[in-house]
Amino acid sequence: MVKPTKRALSFASIAALGVLAACGTSSTTTSSSAGATGIAGCKGTITVATDLPLTGGDVTDGPYVQMAAELAVTQAQQAKLLGGCTLKYISKNDSTVLANGHSPAQGAANITALASDATVMGVVGPFNSSVALAEIPVASMDHLALISPSNTNPCLTVVVAVCSDPSIKIDTASLYPGPHTYFRVIASDVQQGEIDAYVVSSVLNAKTVYVIDDQQAYGRGLALLFTKYYTADGGKVVGDASLPSTTTTYTTQISLAQTEGAKAIFFGGTSGDGCGLVRRDMGAGGLNIPIMGGDGCQDTKFISDANSGAVKNEAEGSYATSAPDVTKLSSSATFYSDYAAAYSSVAAPYNNATNEPYTPYGYDAMNILLQAIHSVLVSNGGQPPSSSMTFRDDVVAALHTTNYSGATGQQSFDANGDTTNTGFTLYKVESGAWVGINTYAVDTSGNVSVKTS
Amino acid sequence: MTIQSGTPEAPLAPLGDTSSGVGSPMLVDQRSLAPRRDQSNELVRSVGPVVRVAYGWISKHFAAVLLGMILVAIIATFKQGGLDLMGQQLRNALVLGAIYALVAIGYTMVYGIIELINFAHGDVFAAAGFYAVFIASTFHLDSLATGSFGGLILALIIVFPLSMLGAGITGVVIEFVAYRRLRDSPRLAPLITAIGVSFLIEGIMLVIEGPDNVATNQADWITGTAFTIGGVSVAWTDIFVVGMALFLMFALGEFVRRTRLGKAMRSTAQDRTAALLCGININRTISATFFIGSALAAAAAVIYSINYGDLKWNLGFHLGIIAFTAAVLGGIGNIVGAGVGGFIIGLIYVFGGSIFGGEWSESLIFAVLVLILTFRPVGLFGVEVTTRA
Numbered sequence: 001m002v003k004p005t006k007r008a009l010s011f012a013s014i015a016a017l018g019v020l021a022a023c024g025t026s027s028t029t030t031s032s033s034a035g036a037t038g039i040a041g042c043k044g045t046i047t048v049a050t051d052l053p054l055t056g057g058d059v060t061d062g063p064y065v066q067m068a069a070e071l072a073v074t075q076a077q078q079a080k081l082l083g084g085c086t087l088k089y090i091s092k093n094d095s096t097v098l099a100n101g102h103s104p105a106q107g108a109a110n111i112t113a114l115a116s117d118a119t120v121m122g123v124v125g126p127f128n129s130s131v132a133l134a135e136i137p138v139a140s141m142d143h144l145a146l147i148s149p150s151n152t153n154p155c156l157t158v159v160v161a162v163c164s165d166p167s168i169k170i171d172t173a174s175l176y177p178g179p180h181t182y183f184r185v186i187a188s189d190v191q192q193g194e195i196d197a198y199v200v201s202s203v204l205n206a207k208t209v210y211v212i213d214d215q216q217a218y219g220r221g222l223a224l225l226f227t228k229y230y231t232a233d234g235g236k237v238v239g240d241a242s243l244p245s246t247t248t249t250y251t252t253q254i255s256l257a258q259t260e261g262a263k264a265i266f267f268g269g270t271s272g273d274g275c276g277l278v279r280r281d282m283g284a285g286g287l288n289i290p291i292m293g294g295d296g297c298q299d300t301k302f303i304s305d306a307n308s309g310a311v312k313n314e315a316e317g318s319y320a321t322s323a324p325d326v327t328k329l330s331s332s333a334t335f336y337s338d339y340a341a342a343y344s345s346v347a348a349p350y351n352n353a354t355n356e357p358y359t360p361y362g363y364d365a366m367n368i369l370l371q372a373i374h375s376v377l378v379s380n381g382g383q384p385p386s387s388s389m390t391f392r393d394d395v396v397a398a399l400h401t402t403n404y405s406g407a408t409g410q411q412s413f414d415a416n417g418d419t420t421n422t423g424f425t426l427y428k429v430e431s432g433a434w435v436g437i438n439t440y441a442v443d444t445s446g447n448v449s450v451k452t453s
Numbered sequence: 454m455t456i457q458s459g460t461p462e463a464p465l466a467p468l469g470d471t472s473s474g475v476g477s478p479m480l481v482d483q484r485s486l487a488p489r490r491d492q493s494n495e496l497v498r499s500v501g502p503v504v505r506v507a508y509g510w511i512s513k514h515f516a517a518v519l520l521g522m523i524l525v526a527i528i529a530t531f532k533q534g535g536l537d538l539m540g541q542q543l544r545n546a547l548v549l550g551a552i553y554a555l556v557a558i559g560y561t562m563v564y565g566i567i568e569l570i571n572f573a574h575g576d577v578f579a580a581a582g583f584y585a586v587f588i589a590s591t592f593h594l595d596s597l598a599t600g601s602f603g604g605l606i607l608a609l610i611i612v613f614p615l616s617m618l619g620a621g622i623t624g625v626v627i628e629f630v631a632y633r634r635l636r637d638s639p640r641l642a643p644l645i646t647a648i649g650v651s652f653l654i655e656g657i658m659l660v661i662e663g664p665d666n667v668a669t670n671q672a673d674w675i676t677g678t679a680f681t682i683g684g685v686s687v688a689w690t691d692i693f694v695v696g697m698a699l700f701l702m703f704a705l706g707e708f709v710r711r712t713r714l715g716k717a718m719r720s721t722a723q724d725r726t727a728a729l730l731c732g733i734n735i736n737r738t739i740s741a742t743f744f745i746g747s748a749l750a751a752a753a754a755v756i757y758s759i760n761y762g763d764l765k766w767n768l769g770f771h772l773g774i775i776a777f778t779a780a781v782l783g784g785i786g787n788i789v790g791a792g793v794g795g796f797i798i799g800l801i802y803v804f805g806g807s808i809f810g811g812e813w814s815e816s817l818i819f820a821v822l823v824l825i826l827t828f829r830p831v832g833l834f835g836v837e838v839t840t841r842a
Binding site: 056057100101212215240241242243244246247248249250251252253255256258259260272276277280284285286301304305307308309310312 | 534535537538541542545548549659664665666668669670672673676678684686688690761762763765767768771772802803806807810811812814815
């Protein structure tokens with residue numbers, strides 16, 4: 001029903017974006033074209049923010065994404081993307097000491113604080129799906145745009161079968177008491193589960209698998225989706241176990257997998273919840289079959305945990321899918337060199353954006369937000385709309401029409417705010433590090449294939 | 454005297470005992486029961502005795518019932534995956550049980566002597582693991598242990614006593630600072646300080662060691678397969694874990710049975726005041742108990758580290774609670790009971806998980822805890838003592 005109005009609005013923004021999109025990630029040329037549209041006379045302050053986990057257990061992920069998003073803001077400030085208006089940036093941390101990492105309560109408090117600031121027009125974040133569950137309703141109530149660089153839980157945007165599983169229980173509709181203001185630039189676990197199933201059955205050629213998950217919303221959901229697609233692909237799950245993160249040994253499950261004749265083990269969960277320890281116990285039990293995991297397993301924690309057991313190089317040959325490896329894409333080259341130049345004085349490892357696959361997604365998410373704000377200014381005669389609520393609604397409407405060519409490829413959103421830039425990269429541990437092998441994508445009819453560009 | 458008979462201090466006379474004569478506690482009890490019987494209906498009246506008999510029978514034969522259930526689980530595993538799976542799971546259960554048993558002994562010793570559930574014990578276990586890592590890196594034991602068999606023996610001879618000494622001192626300090634002054638306070642006070650000490654130790658480990666698993670580099674000290682029967686291969690580490698645990702438990706048993714200090718510990722556990730009157734230094738005996746209990750936890754931690762190869766700051770809390778269940782199962786205060794209880798918990802954890810799925814392992818352990826406390830609160834090896842937890 002809203003389609004006609006949306007389309008009318010989108011003409012202006014697409015026209016504006018079309019010019020910008022051609023510029024890709026180099027925003028220096030953006031200013032000249034933007035300046036010509038008359039926003040040089042823009043008056044006022046416009047604020048963008050990030051809400052990411054920066055300390056505690058998330059210190060190996062969050063800071064990269066925050067720095068990448070800040071880089072996008074700095075570049076926009078230098079290029080005067082918002083013309084005469086002042087562009088302000090706020091960084092919020094959703095990690096707490098008590099939670100020793102990301103905390104949904106802290107995330108919701110951050111969004112509440114940002115939403116009460118009338119100049120805030122959008123937030124890049126959160127990083128974790130559990131935090132998103134707490135933040136989405138707050139952002140929706142306050143009409144504030146939220147763009148996540150990394151949330152993969154499908155239930156945040158659409159209702160799929162796993163959402164009603166007793167161990168997950170997410171009521172998607174209740175997440176949006178107001179308008180749908182949530183977007184993400186990464187595909188959901190529906191695609192990840194499908195790609196993981198494809199990889200195990202067709203690439204690793206394992207027709208029997210033992211599934212373990214960590215009882216968390218992300219891990220359990222991914223395991224269920226994997227199981228669904230894997231059995232549809234003709235594979236057989238010979239056994240499964242759902243174990244808490246406090247589990248210290250998986251020998252019982254390894255013995256079961258061994259006697260049931262599993263040709264691979266799939267782990268749905270994070271390396272903090274035992275992904276690496278499963279691999280460690282496989283080494284001790286002499287079970288020489290591949291292990292496959294999702295993006296929760298693809299980190300250095302997995303490698304150190306897997307190698308801590310009797311077999312010192314046990315992690316070798318482990319597989320996991322994660323955010324598409326864009327380091328080889330030509331579109332990302334400018335981003336990586338800009339990041340390296342901007343943060344050359346920052347201590348390692350944060351001076352190298354390639355250490356975290358989600359880094360360019362933070363950069364693109366912020367750029368998409370800035371472009372949406374820019375297009376609203378342009379279509380409003382170079383001035384911010386009089387009411388901040390109207391401004392926020394316009395930004396959300398502009399985000400729905402996004403067609404942005406960024407470091408991570410072509411980004412646009414469907415009606416649910418999910419990116420159309422789908423795909424996950426298969427990584428393998430080689431010589432003690434994760435190496436990207438192939439990027440897979442799912443087409444509309446559910447076929448998985450290697451993505452070439 | 455008659456009026457006081459219902460209080461917990463004086464046990465009730467058995468219901469069938471009529472020899473006490475007129476004015477005995479039994480008569481008072483029967484009179485108070487009478488109105489309730491009138492209100493009950495036919496069904497309850499007929500079911501009641503059956504339930505009571507069944508309850509009594511299970512209480513009396515609890516050990517047989519429990520072992521029978523475990524035997525059924527083992528046979529079910531055999532049906533499920535043949536001899537190979539049964540053998541592998543038996544091996545897994547014994548390795549896990551050995552570690553629970555050593556930790557459980559620390560709980561049971563402390564409870565036996567001062568009737569305190571030392572919640573910090575599990576965290577002493579985890580801390581001792583980190584001591585062992587520190588000792589190993591200080592003396593460069595990793596290269597020594599992996600170099601030759603003699604080097605391994607030497608490394609073990611260095612790492613075991615030193616980490617046991619460190620943990621022992623930690624235990625003594627905890628007792629001195631947090632429990633000694635509260636020894637005659639109400640039960641709740643030392644229990645709360647115990648939980649406080651537990652959180653304090655965890656916090657310190659979190660700050661020093663970080664939130665993630667810490668690789669100890671000790672998992673390659675002992676490698677290789679000792680022997681293979683059918684599809685079951687037993688590694689040297691498995692033999693080391695179980696053998697070392699049995700040896701330590703035997704040594705402790707002999708120590709408590711034969712030495713002067715052991716005798717002092719037993720008498721202090723029986724009656725502190727009487728022991729004091731006999732000239733036993735109570736403070737020193739209690740300190741020694743904490744030292745030995747913590748040292749055994751340290752031995753368990755070294756064994757854990759060599760078997761699994763990593764430690765985590767909050768490892769002790771969870772493992773401690775399961776080991777505590779083992780202590781209650783065996784009969785808290787009973788050292789042999791704690792040892793056997795540890796192995797039984799290992800069997801329940803592994804075979805329960807193997808049959809019903811890993812998510813049920815822990816639920817089964819705590820279900821067993823509920824059953825013990827309901828049917829046989831004194832535990833499998835428990836003997837009548839004045840008060841119980």
